Amino acid sequence: MQRVSVGERLSPEEIAGLAEAPDILPLGMLADVLRRRLHDKAVTYLRVARCAFDQIMAEAVSPAAREVRLTGAPDTLPIAVSAVSRARGIAGDRAVSGFSWGDVERLARAGAGSVSEVLGELRTAGLDAVAELPMDRIDSLDEAVDLLTAAGFSRLRLTVDSAAAAERPALFLRAAVLQERGGAIQAINPLPMVLNAMRPTTGYSDVKMVAIARLAAPNVAMIQVDWLRYGPKLAQVALTFGADDLDNCSPSDDAPDGKRRAPLEEIRRNVDAAGFTPVERDGRFAVVG
Amino acid sequence: MVEQIADKVLAGGRVDAAEAVELYRHAPTNLLGRLADVIRGRKHPGRIVTYIIDRNVNYTNVCVARCNFCAFYRPVGSAEGYVLGFDEIFAKIDETISVGGNQLLLQGGHNPDLPIAWYEDLFRAVKARYPSFKLHALSPPEVLHIAKLNQLTVPVVIERLVAAGLDSIPGGGAEILVDRVRKLLNCFGKASSDDWLDVMRQAHRAGLRTTATMMYGTVETPEERIEHMMRLRDVQDETGGFTAFITWSYQPEHTERGGREATGIDYLRTLALARVVLDNVDNMQASWVTQGGKVGQLSLAFGANDMGSVMIEENVVRAAGASYCMDEVEIVVNIEDAGFTPKRRNMHYELLGDPVFREREVPRMLSLATAREDGDDSIPGDLKNYPARSREAKRLRLAQ
Numbered sequence: 001m002q003r004v005s006v007g008e009r010l011s012p013e014e015i016a017g018l019a020e021a022p023d024i025l026p027l028g029m030l031a032d033v034l035r036r037r038l039h040d041k042a043v044t045y046l047r048v049a050r051c052a053f054d055q056i057m058a059e060a061v062s063p064a065a066r067e068v069r070l071t072g073a074p075d076t077l078p079i080a081v082s083a084v085s086r087a088r089g090i091a092g093d094r095a096v097s098g099f100s101w102g103d104v105e106r107l108a109r110a111g112a113g114s115v116s117e118v119l120g121e122l123r124t125a126g127l128d129a130v131a132e133l134p135m136d137r138i139d140s141l142d143e144a145v146d147l148l149t150a151a152g153f154s155r156l157r158l159t160v161d162s163a164a165a166a167e168r169p170a171l172f173l174r175a176a177v178l179q180e181r182g183g184a185i186q187a188i189n190p191l192p193m194v195l196n197a198m199r200p201t202t203g204y205s206d207v208k209m210v211a212i213a214r215l216a217a218p219n220v221a222m223i224q225v226d227w228l229r230y231g232p233k234l235a236q237v238a239l240t241f242g243a244d245d246l247d248n249c250s251p252s253d254d255a256p257d258g259k260r261r262a263p264l265e266e267i268r269r270n271v272d273a274a275g276f277t278p279v280e281r282d283g284r285f286a287v288v289g
Numbered sequence: 290m291v292e293q294i295a296d297k298v299l300a301g302g303r304v305d306a307a308e309a310v311e312l313y314r315h316a317p318t319n320l321l322g323r324l325a326d327v328i329r330g331r332k333h334p335g336r337i338v339t340y341i342i343d344r345n346v347n348y349t350n351v352c353v354a355r356c357n358f359c360a361f362y363r364p365v366g367s368a369e370g371y372v373l374g375f376d377e378i379f380a381k382i383d384e385t386i387s388v389g390g391n392q393l394l395l396q397g398g399h400n401p402d403l404p405i406a407w408y409e410d411l412f413r414a415v416k417a418r419y420p421s422f423k424l425h426a427l428s429p430p431e432v433l434h435i436a437k438l439n440q441l442t443v444p445v446v447i448e449r450l451v452a453a454g455l456d457s458i459p460g461g462g463a464e465i466l467v468d469r470v471r472k473l474l475n476c477f478g479k480a481s482s483d484d485w486l487d488v489m490r491q492a493h494r495a496g497l498r499t500t501a502t503m504m505y506g507t508v509e510t511p512e513e514r515i516e517h518m519m520r521l522r523d524v525q526d527e528t529g530g531f532t533a534f535i536t537w538s539y540q541p542e543h544t545e546r547g548g549r550e551a552t553g554i555d556y557l558r559t560l561a562l563a564r565v566v567l568d569n570v571d572n573m574q575a576s577w578v579t580q581g582g583k584v585g586q587l588s589l590a591f592g593a594n595d596m597g598s599v600m601i602e603e604n605v606v607r608a609a610g611a612s613y614c615m616d617e618v619e620i621v622v623n624i625e626d627a628g629f630t631p632k633r634r635n636m637h638y639e640l641l642g643d644p645v646f647r648e649r650e651v652p653r654m655l656s657l658a659t660a661r662e663d664g665d666d667s668i669p670g671d672l673k674n675y676p677a678r679s680r681e682a683k684r685l686r687l688a689q
Contacts, residue, residue: 024587025326029317029320032319202583202626204589234583236552
């Protein structure tokens with residue numbers, strides 16, 4: 001506890017030991033100590049307008065969104081660049097993110113260009129971040145991070161595609177080592193982006209992974225949970241196990257059931273009830289207002 | 290202050306109401322969980338987590354109580370009102386037995402057109418057909434309703450129902466056992482706090498075991514939640530008749546009261562606090578039906594030692610918006626994933642054995658059944674054997 005509270009990194013053996021222990025509460029308490037040292041009581045949340053690359057964007061982008069996130073997999077780089085430009089036009093000064101590392105590699109292959117050229121063109125068109133950088137799907141994470149930073153992408157957000165729980169602690173430890181080198185990583189989103197409806201992850205596994213990510217990578221600023229994918233109940237509990245950022249919150253201001261049940265109120269209420277202070281941030285990780 | 294109370298709990302001491310409030314308001318969530326987990330470990334040292342295969346059957350949705358937090362009931366005369374026929378209930382029992390179940394949790398609205406003879410005949414018929422099958426039936430407000438309707442005392446009603454086949458009484462209808470809250474929820478009329486507790490006392494005296502529940506998250510203060518727990522603890526000191534405590538959050542959809550559901554953390558804190566306060570109740574159930582599988586499983590770290598029921602069927606919280614489902618496979622996966630050994634149990638928390646699906650083929654269940662198929666508004670033939678009280682039901686029975 002003492003070592004964690006001063007931000008010391010735990011050894012891979014210690015992390016493995018924590019990941020194997022059935023008792024999640026001591027783990028949660030440990031992660032919470034570190035989380036509070038880094039963020040005190042603040043929990044940031046980001047309202048994201050998710051928008052398919054081939055969709056009419058003006059309709060999909062709510063004024064309340066703080067980031068426009070392009071989804072889908074365009075076939076060619078010109079299509080991707082055009083989607084980014086259109087999103088840039090709608091987003092104004094808000095961040096535009098989109099696509100995954102796999103898309104970037106595929107576009108490079110399809111156009112017979114290099115990955116850096118693809119990244120460069122997307123960046124020039126106005127892309128602020130590659131939305132998904134799945135640690136379990138990238139052959140060389142070091143190289144990917146170098147290429148991204150060289151192309152002008154900073155404050156990277158590392159994700160997990162579908163790696164089993166047992167494989168993930170090693171990924172978080174890798175991220176911590178990588179962060180020592182360059183410091184480009186802003187956030188880790190430790191829960192899988194690909195959900196398996198027939199074999200869903202469990203509550204124990206989810207909060208344990210959040211806590212392990214927090215402890216394995218104390219030098220990465222944020223541990224995120226995806227609000228829409230994981231739902232308010234799990235996301236809220238994760239805040240007491242080391243998470244400090246709620247990604248992918250609804251940008252809708254519609255409140256058919258009254259103002260108190262509007263999506264934004266729901267987020268703030270859950271953060272409050274967990275004993276934290278909700279703070280809205282934008283897609284570039286700056287606090288809003 | 291929190292630390293001193295935590296030390297007292299860890300040393301096996303009993304908290305008073307003021308200390309419980311302090312813990313609820315100020316203890317960090319994981320610390321509260323830790324205290325609850327230590328007590329769970331003491332009471333259940335073998336790392337066994339139990340569950341029951343039974344079915345939640347609601348024999349009628351017609352109700353005169355009109356609690357404003359309920360989305361399930363229909364007033365007398367409503368076209369959507371129903372009463373299940375005996376044959377429909379038998380069919381549900383057959384399905385329950387086929388997936389390894391041994392009990393019905395049978396509860397329903399306060400229907401003025403069902404005299405005590407209907408319940409007695411139903412129970413006798415069930416026991417005649419399925420002698421070893423258990424009836425965990427009729428929460429205290431229903432017992433009171435039957436007493437008032439038939440101008441009988443509570444002990445007589447219990448005696449007659451037991452003679453007909455009642456095995457145990459579920460702890461439903463407790464809501465919050467504070468009359469200020471009950472008046473605001475419009476459920477004071479169906480049973481005051483004293484009434485509810487007194488039915489349980491009478492049941493315990495008659496040799497029945499019962500459960501106790503709490504529905505939180507409407508208008509009550511934390512102090513009132515704790516008063517509820519204290520009142521249960523006092524009765525338990527007196528009778529020792531409660532087998533388990535189950536708490537769940539108010540489900541607001543489609544109710545007259547509306548509002549919002551309390552959060553997942555509120556649930557885990559409330560559950561953990563109950564484990565600390567109710568030091569004389571052995572078993573705490575996880576309410577996955579209101580919290581979902583994930584927080585349901587996390588309950589096992591916050592004091593719960595039981596995953597409740599496979600349910601098979603659920604009508605009441607579904608009407609209010611919750612639609613989670615866990616079949617036996619899923620319950621067992623979650624128990625094992627949390628590092629516990631799953632065991633089937635009966636209402637008395639006696640262990641019955643390992644999961645049924647590991648012994649024989651059982652169909653997977655991906656959604657909970659309902660009382661009736663949509664659009665089935667048939668009136669069971671056996672109702673005509675019983676006199677109705679309401680004008681609407683009298684007319685219908687004459688037409689039968």
